[in-house]
Amino acid sequence: MSDSISLGPGREFDVIRDLVRRWGESARGIGDDAAILDVPAGCRLLASTDATVENVHFRDGWLEPDEIGYRAAAAALSDLAAMAATPMAILVAMCVPEKWRQHLAGIAEGIGQASRSFHAPITGGNLTRASELSLTVTVLGYAAHPLGRDGARVGDVVYVTGALGGPGCALDAWVSGRQPSRDHRARFARPSPRIREALWLASHGATAAIDVSDGLLADAGHLAAASAVDVCIELDAIPAMSGASPLVAARSGEEYELVVTMQAPVDEHLFAREFGVPLTRVGVVTAPREHTPRATLRSHGRFVDLPAGHDHFS
Amino acid sequence: MSDSISLGPGREFDVIRDLVRRWGESARGIGDDAAILDVPAGCRLLASTDATVENVHFRDGWLEPDEIGYRAAAAALSDLAAMAATPMAILVAMCVPEKWRQHLAGIAEGIGQASRSFHAPITGGNLTRASELSLTVTVLGYAAHPLGRDGARVGDVVYVTGALGGPGCALDAWVSGRQPSRDHRARFARPSPRIREALWLASHGATAAIDVSDGLLADAGHLAAASAVDVCIELDAIPAMSGASPLVAARSGEEYELVVTMQAPVDEHLFAREFGVPLTRVGVVTAPREHTPRATLRSHGRFVDLPAGHDHFS
Numbered sequence: 001m002s003d004s005i006s007l008g009p010g011r012e013f014d015v016i017r018d019l020v021r022r023w024g025e026s027a028r029g030i031g032d033d034a035a036i037l038d039v040p041a042g043c044r045l046l047a048s049t050d051a052t053v054e055n056v057h058f059r060d061g062w063l064e065p066d067e068i069g070y071r072a073a074a075a076a077l078s079d080l081a082a083m084a085a086t087p088m089a090i091l092v093a094m095c096v097p098e099k100w101r102q103h104l105a106g107i108a109e110g111i112g113q114a115s116r117s118f119h120a121p122i123t124g125g126n127l128t129r130a131s132e133l134s135l136t137v138t139v140l141g142y143a144a145h146p147l148g149r150d151g152a153r154v155g156d157v158v159y160v161t162g163a164l165g166g167p168g169c170a171l172d173a174w175v176s177g178r179q180p181s182r183d184h185r186a187r188f189a190r191p192s193p194r195i196r197e198a199l200w201l202a203s204h205g206a207t208a209a210i211d212v213s214d215g216l217l218a219d220a221g222h223l224a225a226a227s228a229v230d231v232c233i234e235l236d237a238i239p240a241m242s243g244a245s246p247l248v249a250a251r252s253g254e255e256y257e258l259v260v261t262m263q264a265p266v267d268e269h270l271f272a273r274e275f276g277v278p279l280t281r282v283g284v285v286t287a288p289r290e291h292t293p294r295a296t297l298r299s300h301g302r303f304v305d306l307p308a309g310h311d312h313f314s
Numbered sequence: 315m316s317d318s319i320s321l322g323p324g325r326e327f328d329v330i331r332d333l334v335r336r337w338g339e340s341a342r343g344i345g346d347d348a349a350i351l352d353v354p355a356g357c358r359l360l361a362s363t364d365a366t367v368e369n370v371h372f373r374d375g376w377l378e379p380d381e382i383g384y385r386a387a388a389a390a391l392s393d394l395a396a397m398a399a400t401p402m403a404i405l406v407a408m409c410v411p412e413k414w415r416q417h418l419a420g421i422a423e424g425i426g427q428a429s430r431s432f433h434a435p436i437t438g439g440n441l442t443r444a445s446e447l448s449l450t451v452t453v454l455g456y457a458a459h460p461l462g463r464d465g466a467r468v469g470d471v472v473y474v475t476g477a478l479g480g481p482g483c484a485l486d487a488w489v490s491g492r493q494p495s496r497d498h499r500a501r502f503a504r505p506s507p508r509i510r511e512a513l514w515l516a517s518h519g520a521t522a523a524i525d526v527s528d529g530l531l532a533d534a535g536h537l538a539a540a541s542a543v544d545v546c547i548e549l550d551a552i553p554a555m556s557g558a559s560p561l562v563a564a565r566s567g568e569e570y571e572l573v574v575t576m577q578a579p580v581d582e583h584l585f586a587r588e589f590g591v592p593l594t595r596v597g598v599v600t601a602p603r604e605h606t607p608r609a610t611l612r613s614h615g616r617f618v619d620l621p622a623g624h625d626h627f628s
Contacts, residue, residue: 048348
């Protein structure tokens with residue numbers, strides 16, 4: 001993507017110029033073939049890419065254009081939160097069908113909102129026509145000590161941020177032809193990547209983390225597999241939104257909350273006061289009971305089975 | 315994207331595991347929410363993202379699956395070449411319709427070939443279903459002194475790498491229902507990002523560069539605008555492939571050759587011996603003749619007009 005100064009003529013460039021103008025201070029250094037960035041001394045670079053596709057991640061009528069843009073950027077930024085990284089840049093590749101052209105400014109506005117909220121300037125991108133709307137957002141961040149999925153140890157305490165189930169309830173409602181409640185819809189449309197929260201957790205003894213994109217139990221399972229441990233979650237401890245059962249909360253994907261393992265219990269009240277978001281202890285890390293490390297769900301001392309989580313290829 | 319160790323069950327993960335296996339040594343560090351990378355001390359980070367979409371950048375039957383993958387990665391890497399950066403990582407977001415599923419391994423193989431050829435490990439990605447094939451490739455690189463578009467100065471000499479016109483001729487043939495010649499087709503299907511060539515040029519006095527994606531004259535125009543100079547190109551000096559007229563060579567896009575302005579003439583023969591690719595002096599940088607800096611085309615002392623270049627939104 002190129003900026004308002006260095007661009008030649010052409011309708012594609014006019015569109016890009018308009019987007020860059022809308023982004024204002026959020027767009028930085030656009031105008032060369034590649035963005036130039038600096039990783040702070042002593043820090044490592046974190047990079048992740050995430051695609052949002054019409055009719056896969058949302059359907060027509062579910063979201064406003066600005067929500068589509070915001071959500072695409074927030075979902076990508078959540079991968080940086082999961083690693084306790086500080087965002088430094090967003091690159092956004094937009095594939096835009098003719099019928100979506102009129103909404104491009106709204107989509108860009110949402111991306112700009114996420115950029116401003118999480119101090120991640122938009123430093124580059126790509127714009128092309130397509131027959132289906134898709135936004136691929138690449139995020140770059142830095143961390144002196146990135147938090148992986150593989151650091152959980154037996155005896156660690158398992159926490160989750162926020163209250164779960166909103167996106168799951170919203171999806172259930174839409175798919176059933178109902179309108180979701182305002183709160184459930186908001187959690188789907190405007191997820192909050194837990195950037196600042198992750199830095200706090202990392203500095204308070206976090207050993208591993210993952211963001212909840214496939215569902216709490218599924219993502220805890222990825223963390224368990226990477227760490228070669230079992231992650232045992234108490235069903236009744238899961239923080240569920242009003243209207244969501246604990247089972248729905250355990251399955252609900254695209255939450256963009258964090259599951260974190262901690263060396264020792266932390267002050268949940270302090271966390272909640274600091275961020276206005278609950279931090280809830282939901283389980284413990286144990287030695288694997290079977291050959292394959294996994295996440296398990298328990299209720300009143302008994303294991304509970306849960307249907308599989310989200311899978312784009314199922 | 316996650317690796318073969320840390321992944322839970324699910325068909326999406328099986329597909330990713332298969333891709334990572336195929337990539338072998340080319341896939342590195344896949345398995346966390348974000349890739350962890352290190353920029354060499356004293357270097358700056360370069361980042362660019364580029365999308366390839368079915369029916370926009372190619373049509374069914376034009377390319378083999380491995381060529382689609384190779385070309386998508388090569389086009390993105392070319393943006394690093396344009397900045398004289400050394401590649402350090404590729405992230406690839408794949409949106410794959412059901413009918414393309416059987417070709418996914420071939421597409422991945424092509425991405426792997428580009429990764430190996432240019433020493434850019436595949437460090438992350440995203441896989442989602444879609445109704446249209448698109449590949450969004452993000453490339454990360456580093457450079458102590460990135461080369462911009464804005465450094466051209468009056469009196470600089472203008473060079474272009476390679477021989478132009480192949481992709482333009484191939485596209486003309488396909489669109490007219492003919493088969494392109496093997497050479498023209500190869501230049502479209504397997505472009506060569508000029509990574510090593512760019513480092514050589516940067517160390518031999520390059521002041522500005524851009525890669526030829528919109529067409530030589532159009533991209534020289536972007537460079538002219540960024541540098542606030544005129545770039546005057548001699549039509550008859552443009553290195554054209556056999557079968558391509560100089561005018562076709564001046565317009566042909568998606569070449570992924572480089573246009574470079576140099577402080578002084580360099581040894582073109584030395585360059586050709588070193589890289590097996592011609593380097594051709596095609597013009598000079600002058601003060602802007604009109605209010606708007608631009609690239610102009612001259613033949614036998616007279617200015618030649620050329621229809622506008624490539625524009626995805628025209």
